[in-house]
Amino acid sequence: MAAANRAQVGIFGGSGFYSLLSGDVREVKIETPYGAPSDKITIGEIGGKTVAFLPRHGKDHRLPPHEINYRANIWAMHSLGVTDIIGPNACGSLQQHVKPGEFVICDQFVDRTSGRKDTFYDGPITTHVSAADPYCPLLRRHAVTVCRERGVGVHDGGTVVVIQGPRFSTKAESRWFTQMGWEVINMTQYPECYLALEKEISYVNISLITDYDAGLASEDPDAKPVTNDDVLEVFKANLDALRGVLVQMVETLPDTSASPSRSILARSRFE
Secondary structure (H helix, E strand, C coil): CCCHHCCCCEEECCCHHHCCEEEEECCCEECCCCCCCCCEEEEEEEEEEEEEEEECCCCCCCCHHHCCCHHHHHHHHHHHHCEEEEEEEEEECCCCCCCCCEEEEEEEEEEEEEEEEECCCCCCCCCCCCCCCCCCCHHHHEEEEEEEECCCCEEEEEEEEEEEECCCCCCHHHHHHCCCCCCCECCCHHHHHHHHHHCCCCCEEEEEEEECCCCHHCCCCCCCCCHHHHHHHHHHCCCHHHHHHHHHHHCCCCCCCCHHHHHHHHCCCCE
């Protein structure tokens, strides 16, 4: 990759984030061994750091969660030299104390997807990358600190259960997830965060809570099942807060070279 198109920070986000970039803003089309990424990558600057934006669903939101080429997206970021990825997304709440409009900085995931290409390592070297702690602890701490400094309601830690999509959960499934004690439900965190780990990239998730999931909502006799319009309405209402958090996180990004994710392959291969 040409030196002019190198970047330190990657952000998966929609078109609403492009306005954050300054300097020589440009689009880069990247080919990968795994096919095309979700879209072209836009490169620019925030606070003197070079940032790469990629809309995980495509600019026109044409890709449903189960059709996203997660391997191509992460490979493309890695090819640009990205060492740190911030992965914000819209999520549902599985617990009453996690309220719409709040952020959850997840520290665990539960994978309930099926059939997704979720590893770069198909052999011949056997590679088992541990997912015991899938999110970078240094970036997690940084995200929580920035949210609190900006007065954003934030939960330090939480488990996100990732469902296949594109359908939402049934009430029965949602109640089950709640009973398990998980806080967040989403359709895109897996395998995105894990593939970043396989490429030794520090990754942090910011879950923006847009609604109570079907199981919790059903406890209210007047509540109606969540719709995509409901999700977008809350997400848009909190977009400015998310933009502010992202900008400050990048401007004050800590050194993550000591993050466990940055050397995980040394403990993962059988050669």
